[in-house]
Amino acid sequence: MQSKSILLILSHAPYGDTRAKEALDLALTAAAFGQDVSLLFTQDALYLLLKSQQPQAIEQKNLANICSALPMYDIDKIYIENNTSQTKHITAEQLILPGVFVNHNQIALMIRDHDVVLRF
Amino acid sequence: MIFSILIYGSAHNSQSVHTAYRFAKSLLAAGHTLHRVFFYGESVYTASALCAPPRDEQDIHQLWKSLAETHQLDLVVCIAAALKRGVIDQAEAQRHEKPAFNTHAPYELSGLGQLSEAAIISDRLVTFGA
Amino acid sequence: MRHITIADKDLTLDDEGYLLDLTDWSEAVAEYLSNEEQIQLTDAHWEIIHVIRDFYRQYELSPAMRPLVKAVGITLGDDKGKSIYLMKLFPQSPAKQAAKLAGLPKPTNCL
Amino acid sequence: MSTLHTINKSPSDNTLWQSCLAALLPGDALLMIENAAYAAAQPSVMTQLQEYDIDIYLLSADVDARGLSGKLYTNANIIDDQQFVTLACQHTKVVSWF
Structure with a gap:
């Protein structure tokens, strides 16, 4: 099967609704199918990467743990919206995964350069 | 041109499932191919045959069903998203020992891999969101 | 669903x-x-059953084939981190059979 | 190499609109569908959009449904569903903001 480059842009926080979880499921499936998947964390999606999540009391899976599996699924291209991390006062050390920080211009070019772009 | 459609908006709490329907009708009318329609997230409720809107209001389940039957469309409903929301076909109802089922052809429960495949096969994948 | 008894314990x-x-x-x-x-x-x-159980503990996921191969490679060495090696041990489908024997849910990222 | 962006929320969803606008490149097109049609009735939004080198479209079905046809502050192109399909063909991909 031929491969296309897929950019998945996440914009929603974990737990409050299912959007982030369903986008991650899609990323893992596409990667398991051998697709070339890049993930971009924008807006509240940055909270997915916070190490300190403990969702036991709300009986949810820990989405930080699931995010930490991304490299195991060969999803190594992980990008973080620069502006978002600044306004949320989140530093790289607080994140479960390292990512490349990108600005708005770079994001626009990433959208242009991928074959398929899905935003959740 | 080969299109696929990803619907992510709520079946009954957003306009998106209907916008997608109009887009599908138009691309078919223009002679393009619709490889697959993939229902994900809250849009999976579209597949419930038990929806009974007032007779003078839009019946989104029926609209997609008729279009699919006319054009032999592949309507795939994400099985994981559907099962957890109680949208279930006969085979899955048996497997999970549930007392009833509420969806059937032309709606078909299948995995997210079908969306992956549609992304590769199609020239355009168009999303209709929440 | 099926009920079985193992070591005086009822399981489903x-x-x-x-x-x-x-x-x-x-x-x-x-x-x-x-x-x-x-x-x-x-x-x-x-060895594989323990690797896949550790994978689940860490990531809360039953791995698909590729991540399973990768995890086995990291834990048990490159000579075992190959699909052909896992296919010999679990001929039906390594990701599904290993998950089943390890007591994990069926991997959802399959077809 | 250009993108058709669709957006379906009114400009009251400021975060969504800012993200979408930041992603526009010269030559792209923006199609305002569903509640995004209200944007075309807001002078401030349309003035802001003029700064971008892009084509702006509205779906007639959405404009008519919302009673906006006499209230549009712009010369945004009003198109029908068929032309939506044509636009999707003319651009190399479609990105949806929702």
């Missing part, structure tokens, strides 16, 4: 033979399930 399996309650798992359960899968468990199988 789903339609496809996966354990319904992950906390019911024991090595005796793995032995029982391996008979159903017609697999003779060896040390080589147990």
Whole structure:
């Protein structure tokens, strides 16, 4: 099967609704199918990467743990919206995964350069 | 041109499932191919045959069903998203020992891999969101 | 669903033979399930079962084939981190069979 | 190499609109569908959009449904569903903001 480059842009926080979880499921499936998947964390999606999540009391899976599996699924291209991390006062050390920080211009070019772009 | 459609908006709490329907009708009318329609997230409720809107209001389940039957469309409903929301076909109802089922052809429960495949096969994948 | 008794404990399996309650798992359960899968468990199988259970503990996911191969490679060495090696141990489908014997849910990222 | 962006929320969803606008490149097109049609009735939004080198479109079905046809502050192109399909063909991909 031929491969296309897929950019998945996440914009929603974990737990409050299912959007982030369903986008991650899609990323893992596409990667398991051998697709070339890049993930971009924008807006509240940055909270997915916070190490300190403990969702036991709300009986949810820990989405930080699931995010930490991304490299195991060969999803190594992980990008973080620069502006978002600044306004949320989140530093790289607080994140479960390292990512490349990108600005708005770079994001626009990433959208242009991928074959398929899905935003959740 | 080969299109696929990803619907992510709520079946009954957003306009998106209907916008997608109009887009599908138009691309078919223009002679393009619709490889697959993939229902994900809250849009999976579209597949419930038990929806009974007032007779003078839009019946989104029926609209997609008729279009699919006319054009032999592949309507795939994400099985994981559907099962957890109680949208279930006969085979899955048996497997999970549930007392009833509420969806059937032309709606078909299948995995997210079908969306992956549609992304590769199609020239355009168009999303209709929440 | 199916009810079985192993070491005086009542357990439930789903339609496809996966354990319904992950906390019911024991090595005796793995032995029982391996008979159903017609697999003779060896040390080589147990190594993989432990790797996949650790994977689940860490990531809360039953791995698809590629991540399973990767995890086995990292833990047990590159000579074992190959799909052909896992196919020999679990001929039906390594990701599904290993998950089943390890008491994990069926991997969702399959077709 | 250009993108058709669709957006379906009114400009009251400021975060969504800012993200979408930041992603526009010269030569792209923006199609305002569903509640995004209200944007075309807001002078401030349309003035802001003029700064971008892009084509702006509205779906007639959405404009008519919302009673906006006499209230549009712009010369945004009003198109029908068929032309939506044509636009999707003319651009190399479609990105949806929702």
